[in-house]
Amino acid sequence: MSDASTEKGGDINVVKDLWRVVSAFRGRIFLALFFLILAKLAVVSVPLALKRIVDELSRPEHIVALPVVLLIGYALLRFASTLFNELRDLSFSRVTQHTVATYALNTFSHLHALGARFHAKRRIGGLLPDIDRGTNGIAFLLGVGLFTLVPTLLEIGMVIAIMTARYSDWFTVILGVTFLIYCGFTLIFTQRRSIFQRRVNRLDSNAKSLLADSLINYDAVKYFTNERGEAQRFQHIMDNWAEAAVTNQRALFILHVGQSAIIAMGVASVMLLAGKFVLTREMTVGDLILINAYVIQICLPLNALGFVYREAKDALVNAEKLFQLLREKPEIDEAPGLPSLKVTRGEVLFDNVVFAYEAARPILHGISFRIPPGGTVAVVGGSGSGKSTLARLLLRFYEVGGGSISIDDQDIRGVNSSSLRLAIGVVPQEALLFNDTIAFNIGYGRNGATMEEIVAAAKAAHVHELIDSLPHKYETQVGERGVMLSGGEKQRIAIARAILKNPPLLIFDEATSALDTASEQAIQHELDQLSENRTTLVIAHRLSTVVDATEILVMERGRIIERGSHAKLLQQGGAYARLWQLQQREDDQQRIDHALHSMD
CATH class of the missing domain: 3.40.50.300 (P-loop containing nucleotide triphosphate hydrolases)
Known part of the structure; x- marks a missing residue:
């Protein structure tokens, strides 16, 4: 199977996974789409109102009164487009935020569900950026992506329909050809640029992974006075990342310039044709302004469409790792509904x-x-x-x-x-402590334990007197992996935690x-x-x-x-x-x- 077909299949899977979560908010989605349609109707109506105003005012000998209704209607249409867009965003915001929060929670829970073999091989420094980019990509796909892509296509369709009904078919042909060339160019070059974006992401994850690994092993770096070696390793990755980012930007430059050139040729062709029709009295100045407004109204969204497609493609690339992680199967695939262990004798x-x-x-x-x-x-x-x-x-x-x-x-x-x-209670060789308080770490042995029970467990582990002598007592922060405590103190806290679990x-x-x-x-x-x-x-x-x-x-x-x-x-x-x-x-x-x- 080719890389392109594999990538396409991956994109479809991402969209399917997203829909499974988003579909719980169908009502809000339809409400947001309703406001979106109203906003686009208002936007498309603005040039029509402007044409009427120009045509009325360009014939002063026929003006009986100022076209107040048209002028007020023009202003209201502009306001309505903004109002309906804001209502759309307000309606959909809960969908976006809930979906991002759901994926973050699902990823967090899934990581804990994966087996020890996965966690023995994973690199935490590279894993966290993948999750961060993935959730940001999901937010983009749902927010800017959905509500720029859909309304842009809707707006382009409505404008072409109006121009086809009112003016020469040549305008429609020019706009249609421009649209097709633009889309073909954008699809091809965005597809090529995805390769560079993946490389940038991979190198970024490698850099973050090395950074985290080096800082976790800070003591080892100092023991062997290898700060320069660590800096050189990091520099090597960052040099490759910078080169990949420049290559990616070069591809982006070609994409941007090409898109702008296609739009410029389309606008020039339409305006030359419109100018010719005005000179031959086949169109009024109001018609010229209307066509100009519609061309700009198409070309700006068309440019936005290219931007959104490009960014949506980047968002899909960014989300790939997250969805691959979520599809990672736990090593022990436990059947649902298994009975709980009943310990009677303890053999x-x-x-x-x-x-x-x-x-x-x-x-x-x-x-x-x-x-x-x-x-x-x-x-x-x-x-x-x-x-x-x-x-x-x-x-x-x-x-x-x-x-x-x-x-x-x-x-x-x-x-x-x-x-x-x-x-089962476990006291390991190295006490595994969270970067939190002593009370939290002891209380971790049993959810919902009271402070009195935590203190009793500490006393049983003969660590209470030590804790009580500290300035902040049980609220003392233990530091990353408990570095603020000695080995014996950490072990006693681990024992207290096991005692509390009972x-x-x-x-x-x-x-x-x-x-x-x-x-x-x-x-x-x-x-x-x-x-x-x-x-x-x-x-x-x-x-x-x-x-x-x-x-x-x-x-x-x-x-x-x-x-x-x-x-x-x-x-x-x-x-x-x-x-x-x-x-x-x-x-x-x-x-x-x-x-x-x-x-x-």
């Missing part, structure tokens, strides 16, 4: 689970284990062993490739994912691995209290945090190579025992270093 069962992020690179090979009700199973192993993948599968961020995961004998694929995640199941995904030994020991006490009487899956790096687990699984390359209690695994003298000895030596060295530092 979790992984049965021969197989999984791969990519088909060529399997991650898990036949993983089977059981977490008893209220028990704790810890999973340890090196990086890339697949232990964190177990947590993502239990939360159903990804679908298992084989086998099953069940909670209280309910396969998690057979329940709705919202109820599944409501039943779930029957818990996941600790290396919840203390980013902390120093002292902070880890302090946080571990809160984690132990939180997991009491709750079924808990612990993904651990530090073995000292899992010695009390019901069962410990040792993973390597996606397989369980050892399993058992802490004491049993030490007795076996295998991989777990070797790792334990290594970490114990590291802890001893840290204690020696700390003691020597204290002596200094």
